[in-house]
Amino acid sequence: MKAIFLTGFMGAGKTSVGRQLAERLGVSVVDTDEMIEQKVGKSISEIFASEGESAFRKYERELLKTLPLQNIVVTTGGGMVIQKENRDWMKKHGIVIYLHCEPEEILRRLAGDETRPLLKQHNKQELIKRLLTERMPYYQEAHFIVNTTHRTMAEVVDDIVAALKQHM
Numbered sequence: 001m002k003a004i005f006l007t008g009f010m011g012a013g014k015t016s017v018g019r020q021l022a023e024r025l026g027v028s029v030v031d032t033d034e035m036i037e038q039k040v041g042k043s044i045s046e047i048f049a050s051e052g053e054s055a056f057r058k059y060e061r062e063l064l065k066t067l068p069l070q071n072i073v074v075t076t077g078g079g080m081v082i083q084k085e086n087r088d089w090m091k092k093h094g095i096v097i098y099l100h101c102e103p104e105e106i107l108r109r110l111a112g113d114e115t116r117p118l119l120k121q122h123n124k125q126e127l128i129k130r131l132l133t134e135r136m137p138y139y140q141e142a143h144f145i146v147n148t149t150h151r152t153m154a155e156v157v158d159d160i161v162a163a164l165k166q167h168m
Helices: 014-025 032-040 044-051 053-064 084-093 103-110 124-139 153-167
Strands: 003-007 028-031 072-075 094-100 144-147
Touching (some): 032 053, 084 094, 094 153, 144 153
Parallel strands (some): 003 072
């Protein structure tokens, strides 16, 4: 099976859904943010603070090209889709699934989360809406779109499995 790339905004459920999906499919799962933290030896927040967002995006781009292309679920950082090179690479080498979540639900899910560097800078609600609007055209380039708003992980995983069966 081709690699499955889960994309979506922070708080959409990529990491949690990715783990359950990988378990259901009997494949490995990797989280690009966790892999970058391990490689660089800093948290995402520390990378943003000390090296800037552009350095982090470079780490994402480099990491993407080192990942296995078979029998794996890859949970990506919310901004992985910003760079056209990343979007094109994921679409060429795998199946891209956008996990959509409404801004109000994202805000609820992220309430009290101080680990996300982009949310430390601005009014959270305004920032979420602005970034979602900016990134939406990129997210929508995915092979499949699955809504996670007010849905259980089991429902989301069921939808993804059904979409994958149609794709194969």
